[in-house]
Amino acid sequence: xxxDHQKCIAVSLNDKxxxxxxxxxxxxxxxxxxxxxxxxxAKAAKxxxxxxxxxFGSKDKLLEALFLYRISDFRMVLxxxxxxxxxxxxxxxxxxxxxxxxxxxNRRIHKIVNFEFSNGTRDIDFDLYVNQKKENLLxxxxxxxKGQEEGVFNKNVNIQMLTPTxxxxxxxxxxxxxxxxxxxxxxxxxxxxxxVHTTLTQHVQQTIxxxxxxxx
Amino acid sequence: xxxDHQKCIAVSLNDKxxxxxxxxxxxxxxxxxxxxxxxxxAKAAKxxxxxxxxxFGSKDKLLEALFLYRISDFRMVLxxxxxxxxxxxxxxxxxxxxxxxxxxxNRRIHKIVNFEFSNGTRDIDFDLYVNQKKENLLxxxxxxxKGQEEGVFNKNVNIQMLTPTxxxxxxxxxxxxxxxxxxxxxxxxxxxxxxVHTTLTQHVQQTIxxxxxxxx
Amino acid sequence: xxxDHQKCIAVSLNDKxxxxxxxxxxxxxxxxxxxxxxxxxAKAAKxxxxxxxxxFGSKDKLLEALFLYRISDFRMVLxxxxxxxxxxxxxxxxxxxxxxxxxxxNRRIHKIVNFEFSNGTRDIDFDLYVNQKKENLLxxxxxxxKGQEEGVFNKNVNIQMLTPTxxxxxxxxxxxxxxxxxxxxxxxxxxxxxxVHTTLTQHVQQTIxxxxxxxx
Amino acid sequence: xxxDHQKCIAVSLNDKxxxxxxxxxxxxxxxxxxxxxxxxxAKAAKxxxxxxxxxFGSKDKLLEALFLYRISDFRMVLxxxxxxxxxxxxxxxxxxxxxxxxxxxNRRIHKIVNFEFSNGTRDIDFDLYVNQKKENLLxxxxxxxKGQEEGVFNKNVNIQMLTPTxxxxxxxxxxxxxxxxxxxxxxxxxxxxxxVHTTLTQHVQQTIxxxxxxxx
DNA sequence: TATGAATGAGGTTTCATTCAT
DNA sequence: AATGAATGAAACCTCATTCAT
Numbered sequence: 001x002x003x004d005h006q007k008c009i010a011v012s013l014n015d016k017x018x019x020x021x022x023x024x025x026x027x028x029x030x031x032x033x034x035x036x037x038x039x040x041x042a043k044a045a046k047x048x049x050x051x052x053x054x055x056f057g058s059k060d061k062l063l064e065a066l067f068l069y070r071i072s073d074f075r076m077v078l079x080x081x082x083x084x085x086x087x088x089x090x091x092x093x094x095x096x097x098x099x100x101x102x103x104x105x106n107r108r109i110h111k112i113v114n115f116e117f118s119n120g121t122r123d124i125d126f127d128l129y130v131n132q133k134k135e136n137l138l139x140x141x142x143x144x145x146k147g148q149e150e151g152v153f154n155k156n157v158n159i160q161m162l163t164p165t166x167x168x169x170x171x172x173x174x175x176x177x178x179x180x181x182x183x184x185x186x187x188x189x190x191x192x193x194x195x196v197h198t199t200l201t202q203h204v205q206q207t208i209x210x211x212x213x214x215x216x
Numbered sequence: 217x218x219x220d221h222q223k224c225i226a227v228s229l230n231d232k233x234x235x236x237x238x239x240x241x242x243x244x245x246x247x248x249x250x251x252x253x254x255x256x257x258a259k260a261a262k263x264x265x266x267x268x269x270x271x272f273g274s275k276d277k278l279l280e281a282l283f284l285y286r287i288s289d290f291r292m293v294l295x296x297x298x299x300x301x302x303x304x305x306x307x308x309x310x311x312x313x314x315x316x317x318x319x320x321x322n323r324r325i326h327k328i329v330n331f332e333f334s335n336g337t338r339d340i341d342f343d344l345y346v347n348q349k350k351e352n353l354l355x356x357x358x359x360x361x362k363g364q365e366e367g368v369f370n371k372n373v374n375i376q377m378l379t380p381t382x383x384x385x386x387x388x389x390x391x392x393x394x395x396x397x398x399x400x401x402x403x404x405x406x407x408x409x410x411x412v413h414t415t416l417t418q419h420v421q422q423t424i425x426x427x428x429x430x431x432x
Numbered sequence: 433x434x435x436d437h438q439k440c441i442a443v444s445l446n447d448k449x450x451x452x453x454x455x456x457x458x459x460x461x462x463x464x465x466x467x468x469x470x471x472x473x474a475k476a477a478k479x480x481x482x483x484x485x486x487x488f489g490s491k492d493k494l495l496e497a498l499f500l501y502r503i504s505d506f507r508m509v510l511x512x513x514x515x516x517x518x519x520x521x522x523x524x525x526x527x528x529x530x531x532x533x534x535x536x537x538n539r540r541i542h543k544i545v546n547f548e549f550s551n552g553t554r555d556i557d558f559d560l561y562v563n564q565k566k567e568n569l570l571x572x573x574x575x576x577x578k579g580q581e582e583g584v585f586n587k588n589v590n591i592q593m594l595t596p597t598x599x600x601x602x603x604x605x606x607x608x609x610x611x612x613x614x615x616x617x618x619x620x621x622x623x624x625x626x627x628v629h630t631t632l633t634q635h636v637q638q639t640i641x642x643x644x645x646x647x648x
Numbered sequence: 649x650x651x652d653h654q655k656c657i658a659v660s661l662n663d664k665x666x667x668x669x670x671x672x673x674x675x676x677x678x679x680x681x682x683x684x685x686x687x688x689x690a691k692a693a694k695x696x697x698x699x700x701x702x703x704f705g706s707k708d709k710l711l712e713a714l715f716l717y718r719i720s721d722f723r724m725v726l727x728x729x730x731x732x733x734x735x736x737x738x739x740x741x742x743x744x745x746x747x748x749x750x751x752x753x754n755r756r757i758h759k760i761v762n763f764e765f766s767n768g769t770r771d772i773d774f775d776l777y778v779n780q781k782k783e784n785l786l787x788x789x790x791x792x793x794k795g796q797e798e799g800v801f802n803k804n805v806n807i808q809m810l811t812p813t814x815x816x817x818x819x820x821x822x823x824x825x826x827x828x829x830x831x832x833x834x835x836x837x838x839x840x841x842x843x844v845h846t847t848l849t850q851h852v853q854q855t856i857x858x859x860x861x862x863x864x
Numbered sequence: 865t866a867t868g869a870a871t872g873a874g875g876t877t878t879c880a881t882t883c884a885t
Numbered sequence: 886a887a888t889g890a891a892t893g894a895a896a897c898c899t900c901a902t903t904c905a906t
Contacts (some may be wrong), residue, residue, distance in 0.1 A: 032331065034250035038876065048892050053877055114391045115331050119246045130395055137399075160399065161385065161419040164392075168384030169377065175330040175387075176380075179346060183353075183376065203377040210430035211423045254901060264867050269902060448869095462767045466682035470897065480871050485898055546823040547680065547763050562827055569831075592831065593817065593851040596824075600816030601809065607762040607819075608812075611778055615785075615808065635809040639859045646858035686880060696888050701881060870904075878896070885888085 013069065017055050020045045021066045029108035033063060033116060063116075064124055070109040074132045076102055078139045088152045092212065093205045095140060100170050100201050104193070107174055114171070137163055144212070153212040162208060169204050170196070229285065233271050236261045237282045245324035249279060249332050279328075283345070286325040290348040292318055294355045304368045308428065309421045311356060316386050316417050320409070323390055330387070353379055360428070369428040378424060385420050386412070445501065449487050452477045453498045461540035465495060465548050495548075499561075502541040506564040508534050510571045520584045524644065525637045527572060532602050532633050536625070539606055546603070569595055576644070585644040594640060601636050602628070661717065665703050668693045669714045677756035681711060681764060711764075712772055718757040722780045724750055726787045736800045740860065741853045743788060748818050748849050752841070755822055762819070785811055792860070801860045810856060817852050818844070 013021070023045040027036040038059050042049040056062040081094045103110055113129055116122045140163065147153035173180055177192065186192050229237070239261040243252040254275050258265040272278040297310045319326055329345065356379065363369035389396055393408065402408050445453070455477040459468040470491050474481040488494040513526045535542055545561060572595065579585035605612055609624065618624050661669070671693040675684040686707050690697040704710040729742045751758055761777060764770045788811065795801035821828055825840065834840050 032248045032250055034248055037874085039874085049876090050878085050892060050894095051890090054891070057877095059876065111331075115248070117395075118327075118391045118393060120394065121247055121251075130398075133392075133395060134399070157422075158415065158419040160396075161389070161416060164388040164396075165381060165385045165419075165423060168386070168388030169381045170384070171391075172380040172384030172387055173377075175334045176349075177334060179349060180376075180380075182346075183350070199374060200377060200380075203374040203381075206373075206430075207381055207423060207427045210426035214422075214426035214430055253899080255899085265901090266867055266903085270866070275901065464680045464682055464763070466680055469895080471895085481897090482871060482899085483869090486870070491897065543766075547759075550823045550825060562830075565824075565827060566831070589854075590847065590851040592828075593821075593848060596820040596828075597813060597817045597851075597855055600818070600820030601813045602816070603820055603823075604812040604816030605809070607766045608781075609766060610774075611765075611781060612808075612812075614778075615782070631806065632809060635806040635813075638805075638862075639813055639855060642858035642862035643855045646854075646862055685878080687878085697880090698882085698888055702887070707880065867906085868904105869906100871902085873900080873902105875899070876897090879894080881892085881894105883889105883891075885890100 013065075016045075016047065016051075017065075018069075020047060020052065020055065020062075021069055024062060025066055025070070025108050025112070028063070028066075029111045033112070033122075038062075060124075063112075063122075066109070067113075067124060067129075070106060071128050071132065073102075073106055073109075074129070074136075076136055076139075078136065082139070082143060088147045088150070089209055091143065092147075092209055095143070096166055096205045096208055097197075097201050099166055100196065100204065103167060103170060104174075104196055110171075111174075147212070154214060156215075157211060162211075165211075166204055166208065169207070170200065173200060229281075232261075232263060232267070233281075234285075236263060236268065236271065236278075237285050240278060241282055241286070241324050241328070244279070244282075244332075245327045249328070254278075279332075282325070283329075286322060287344050287348065289318075289322050289325075290345065290352075292352050292355075294352065298355070298359060304363045304366070305425055307359065308363075308425055311359070312382055312421045312424055313413075313417050315382055316412065316420065319383060319386060320390075320412055323387075326387070327390075363428070370430060373427060378427075381427075382420055382424065385423070386416065389416060445497075448477075448479065448483075449497075450501075452479060452484065452487065452494075453501050456494060457498055457502070457540050457544070460495070460498075460548075461543045465544070470494075495544075498541070498544075502538065503560050503564065505534075505538050505541075506561065506568075508568050508571075510568065514571070514575060520579045520582070521641055523575065524579075524641055527575070528598055528637045528640055529629075529633050531598055532628065532636065535599060535602060536606075536628055539603075542603070543606075579644070586646060588647075589643060594643075597643075598636055598640065601639070602632065605632060661713075664693075664695060664699070665713075666717075668695060668700065668703065668710075669717050672710060673714055673718070673756050673760070676711070676714075677759045681760070681770075686710075708770075708772070711760075711770075714757070715761075715772065715777070718754060719776050719780065721750075721754055722777070722784075724784055724787075726784065730787070730791060736795045736798070737857055739791065740795075740857055743791070744814055744853045744856055745845075745849050747814055748844065748852065751815060751818060752822075752844055758819070759822075795860070802862060804863075805859060810859075813859075814852055814856065817855070818848065821848060 020041065024036070024041045027040055027044060030036075031040075038052045039049055041062075042052055052059065052062060056065050076098065078095065078098065081098055082091065084091070084094070086094065113126075116124065117126055117129070137160075141159055144153055144157070144159050144162070148155045148157075173196070180186070181192060184195065186195055236257065240252070240257045243256055243260060246252075247256075254268045255265055257278075258268060268275065268278055272281050292314065294311060294314065297307065297314055300307070300310070302310065353376075357375055360369055360373070360375050360378070364371045364373075389412070396402070397408060400411065402411055452473065456468070456473045459472055459476060462468075463472075470484045471481055473494075474484055484491065484494055488497050508530065510527060510530065513523065513530055516523070516526070518526065549561075569592075573591055576585055576589070576591050576594070580587045580589075605628070612618070613624060616627065618627055668689065672684070672689045675688055675692060678684075679688075686700045687697055689710075690700060700707065700710055704713050724746065726743065726746065729739065729746055732739070732742070734742065761774075764772070765774055765777070785808070789807055792801055792805070792807050792810070796803045796805075821844070828834070829840060832843065834843055
C-alpha cells in the first residue's frame with residue numbers, strides 16, 4: 001500500500017526520505033521553491049522522480065515535510081544556558097553565540113522560511129514556526145527584563161528589536177555572502193564559517209551588550 | 217523593427233515599460249522570479265504577453281532591465297548629509313535614518329537581490345550593485361574612521377559589520393513582517409511603515425551609537 | 433492575450449476550435465473521456481498539444497465546450513412536424529422518424545452523455561441538457577394526450593416510458609452495433625445507417641403505434 | 649510461484665478475488681474502465697495494489713476475469729419459463745419480466761460491455777458474450793415464431809428488433825436514471841428498483857404484446 | 865508598433881506494473 | 886503466498902518564446 005500522506009510524516013522517515021529532504025533543503029535554499037524542480041531534487045538525491053510523489057505526495061507536501069522535519073531543530077536549548085552560573089554579560093554573550101550558531105546551522109531552512117513566509121502566498125501552516133519564534137523571544141525577553149530589574153541592563157531598550165538585530169546581522173551577512181566573502185577576503189566556506197563564529201559573533205555580542213548598558 | 221535589447225535599456229524607458237517594471241518588481245518580490253510568470257506580469261500590467269519579449273527581449277532581460285532601472289536609486293546621497301553641520305552623533309543618526317528610509321523605499325528590489333542573487337546561479341551582471349554597495353560602505357566607513365580619529369567613536373569596533381547590523385535589523389523585521397505585525401499589533405501597512413521610520417529607526421540609531429561609544 | 437475561458441465559449445468558435453471539438457467528440461464517444469488523451473485529440477486534429485489548453489483551458493473545459501457546442505443541436509424541430517396537416521398516426525410516424533434521425537446524427541454526444549454523465553461524478557452543468565430533454569418530452573407528451581382526448585390513441589399507456597422505448601431501441605442497437613452488424617449481415621457503416629433509417633425506424637413506428645392503439 | 653494467468657481464472661476464484669471483482673465491477677460501471685485505476689480498486693477492495701497484478705496478471709486481464717465471472721450469469725433460465733404451462737401471452741410477459749429482472753441485476757456488467765464492446769478498441773474476447781446473446785435471442789426467436797405459426801402472434805414483426813426494444817427501454821431508463829428519478833419523483837434507489845420491476849416492466853410487456861398482436 | 869495565435873520544452877503528478885523479500 | 890518499495894511511461898498542463906500580420 002502507498003504511503004499515507006497525512007500528519008505523521010515527521011514521525012517516521014526512513015534514510016532515503018531524509019536524504020531527499022536534505023537535498024531538497026539545499027536546492028530550495030539555493031534556488032527557491034519554484035526554482036527547484038522535483039526532477040532536480042530526484043536527480044541530486046539519486047532517486048526516481050516518482051519517489052518524491054510516492055514518499056511525500058507532492059512537491060508542496062515535500063516542503064511541508066521538510067518543514068516539520070526541521071521544526072524540531074528550531075527549539076533552542078536556551079534554558080540550559082540560562083541555568084548556568086554566569087554573570088548577566090557572560091550569559092548574554094552565550095545567548096548570542098548560541099543563537100547565531102543555531103541559525104547558522106539551520107540557515108537553509110531559515111532562508112526558505114524567511115522567503116516563503118514573508119509572502120503570504122504559500123499555504124503552509126507556519127504556526128509552529130511562529131510559536132517557536134515567540135517562545136525563543138520570550139526566553140530572551142525575560143532574561144533581559146530580569147537584568148533590567150537587577151539594574152544590570154539599561155531600561156531604555158527596545159527589547160523586541162534585539163532579536164532582529166542579532167539575527168538580522170547574521171542573515172544580512174549570509175544573504176550577501178558573496179559580497180562579504182569578497183570584501184573580507186574569505187577564501188572558502190570554512191573561512192566564512194569561521195568568521196561567523198568568531199568575528200561576526202563577537203561584533204553582535206559587543207553590539208548587544210553596548211545597547212544594553214549604554215545610558216541614553 | 218524590433219527593439220535593440222542591449223545596453224540601451226536604461227536609457228529610454230517609455231511609460232508602459234516602466235509600468236511593466238513596477239508590476240514585475242512587486243510580483244517578483246512577492247513570489248520570487250521563478251514564481252512569477254510573464255503571464256502574471258502581463259496580466260497585472262494589463263499589457264499583451266508578447267509585450268514583455270517585445271520590449272525587454274526575454275524574462276531574464278526584464279529582470280536585468282528592472283535591475284538597471286532601480287540601480288540608480290541605490291546611490292545614496294549621503295554626501296549631502298555629511299556636508300551638513302552636525303555633530304558626529306547627529307550625523308550618525310542621520311545616516312542611519314536615511315539608510316533605512318532608502319532601503320525601505322527600495323525594499324522590493326533589495327529583497328529580490330537578496331533572495332535571487334545570493335547564490336551564484338543567476339547569471340546577471342552584479343558589478344554595478346556591488347560597486348554601489350562598496351561606495352556606500354566606504355562613505356560610512358570614512359565617516360566612522362574620522363570619528364574614531366577625533367576620539368568621538370570607539371576604536372574597537374568592527375566597522376564592516378555595522379551595515380549588516382543596520383540593514384539586517386531592518387530586513388529581518390521586513391522578512392518577518394507578518395510575525396512582527398502580529399507581535400507589535402500593527403494594524404495595517406501604514407502602521408508598519410510608521411513603526412519602521414520611528415521606533416525601529418530609533419532602535420538602530422541607539423544601537424549603532426551605543427556600540428560606537430561603549431568602551432567594550 | 434490568452435483566451436478567456438469562461439462562459440462565452442459557445443459564442444465564438446473558430447474553424448480550428450470546431451475541428452478540435454469534432455475530433456474530440458469522435459474519440460471520446462469511441463474511447464470514453466478518460467480513454468482519450470489530449471495528445472490523441474491533438475494528433476487526430478493535427479494541432480499542437482498546447483492548443484487544447486490554449487483554446488479551451490483544460491481537458492475538462494474542452495468537454496464542457498463540446499457540450500455547449502452540441503446542446504443547440506438537441507433542440508428538435510418537432511413543431512414544424514406538428515404543424516403539418518397529417519393524421520395522428522402519420523404524425524406519430526413522423527415524430528419517431530425525426531427523433532431517430534436526430535439522435536442518430538448526434539449519437540456520439542448522446543453516447544458521451546449517457547456513459548460519462550449517468551453517474552454524478554463529472555461536475556458539469558447538466559441543466560441545459562435536462563431542460564432540453566424535458567421540453568422535447570413535453571411536446572411528444574402533449575401530442576399523445578391530444579390523440580388520447582380525441583379517442584385516437586389508447587388511454588392506457590405509460591407516456592413517460594414511450595421515449596425510452598423509442599430512443600432505447602435505437603441506442604441498444606447502436607451500442608451493440610458490432611453484434612447486429614454481424615447478425616443482420618450489414619456490410620459497412622452505410623448499410624447500418626440505411627438499416628437504422630428504414631427497418632429500425634419502421635419497427636419503432638410500428639411498435640409505438642401498436643401500443644398506442646391496442647386495447648390492452 | 650505466481651498464479652498462472654491463463655484460462656483457469658474462471659475456474660477457481662477465492663473470496664478475495666471475488667471481492668476484488670465485485671468492487672471492480674462497481675467502479676468500472678460507474679467511472680469506466682479507463683476512469684478506474686487499480687489503486688482505486690485496491691483501495692476500495694481493501695487489498696494491496698500488487699494483488700491485482702498478482703491475482704489477475706494485469707488490469708486488462710482483471711476485466712476479462714470479471715467478464716468470465718459474470719458470463720455464467722448471462723445464461724438466462726428461459727427454458728424453465730418456456731417449459732411452464734402458460735398461454736403465449738402469459739409466457740411473453742414472463743419472458744419480458746425475467747429478462748428485465750436479469751439485466752437489472754447484472755446492469756453494471758452490461759453497462760461495461762455495452763460501452764467497451766461498442767468501440768472495437770478493447771481487445772477482449774467478446775465471443776462468449778456474443779454467443780450467449782445469440783442463444784438467448786434464438787430462444788425468444790423460436791418462441792415467437794411458434795406463436796406466429798399457431799396464429800397467435802402477428803407475422804408482420806421484426807423479431808430481431810424486439811430485444812433492442814425490451815432491453816433498450818430498460819437501459820435508456822437506467823442510463824438516464826438521474827433524469828427519470830427527478831421526472832418520476834423516485835426518492836431513492838429502492839423506489840427506482842421498484843419502478844423498474846413494476847411499472848417499467850408492465851410498459852414493456854404491454855408494448856411487446858401490442859406489437860405482436862396488432863394487425864397492420 | 866503591437867498583438868493574437870501558435871509552439872516546443874519542461875513542469876508535476878499519476879499510472880500500471882515489477883522487483884525483492 | 887503476499888506485499889511494500891520502486892520505476893518508466895505517460896498523463897495534463899503551463900511555461901517563455903516566436904511567428905505572422
